[in-house]
Amino acid sequence: MNPNKPSMHDDYTLATVDPNWLQDRIKPRRHIALSPELCILCRACEDVCPWDCIYMLAPDIVKDGQGQEVTTLAQSSHALFVIDDNECVRCGICIDRCPTGALWYARVGEGKTAAKG
Numbered sequence: 001m002n003p004n005k006p007s008m009h010d011d012y013t014l015a016t017v018d019p020n021w022l023q024d025r026i027k028p029r030r031h032i033a034l035s036p037e038l039c040i041l042c043r044a045c046e047d048v049c050p051w052d053c054i055y056m057l058a059p060d061i062v063k064d065g066q067g068q069e070v071t072t073l074a075q076s077s078h079a080l081f082v083i084d085d086n087e088c089v090r091c092g093i094c095i096d097r098c099p100t101g102a103l104w105y106a107r108v109g110e111g112k113t114a115a116k117g
Contacts, residue, residue, distance in 0.1 A: 006041060008058035008079055016070075017085060030090060030105045034081045038102035041079055045094035045103060053087035054094060056080070 046054045062074035074080060095103045 006043060006056070006079075009055050010058040010061055012055055012057050012061065012082065014057070014061055014080070014082065030107050031085070032083055032088065032090065032092075032095065033104055033106035035102050035104070036077070036081070038100045039081065040100055040102075042099065044097050044099060048093055048097040050091070050093065051087045051089060053084040055082045055084070057082055 041056065043056055046056055057080040059074045059077045059080055062071055062080070090105075092105070095105065
């Protein structure tokens with residue numbers, strides 16, 4: 001294990017969320033998104049989450065992604081940021097806690113510029 005990198009979970013089953021499933025949920029249609037270029041892997045979001053639904057995962061858990069692009073992206077990342085949508089209530093505490101502004105609200109199918117609010 002590299003002492004310069006934080007330890008990561010490796011016991012999570014990773015699956016792609018169907019956007020239609022998100023839209024049919026009773027919860028707001030917004031979700032928490034990440035700008036990976038701003039993330040400094042401080043794990044403050046994971047630490048502050050009252051629902052314990054944010055995970056920084058080891059990239060090597062993605063062995064056979066749903067496509068070569070997913071596998072390549074995962075293997076070239078330092079960590080995988082996952083929010084368990086079954087547990088997340090969109091309280092926004094993680095967004096407020098993020099020191100770099102890497103987390104933000106987005107609506108399904110929209111980018112960051114359309115997601116303010």
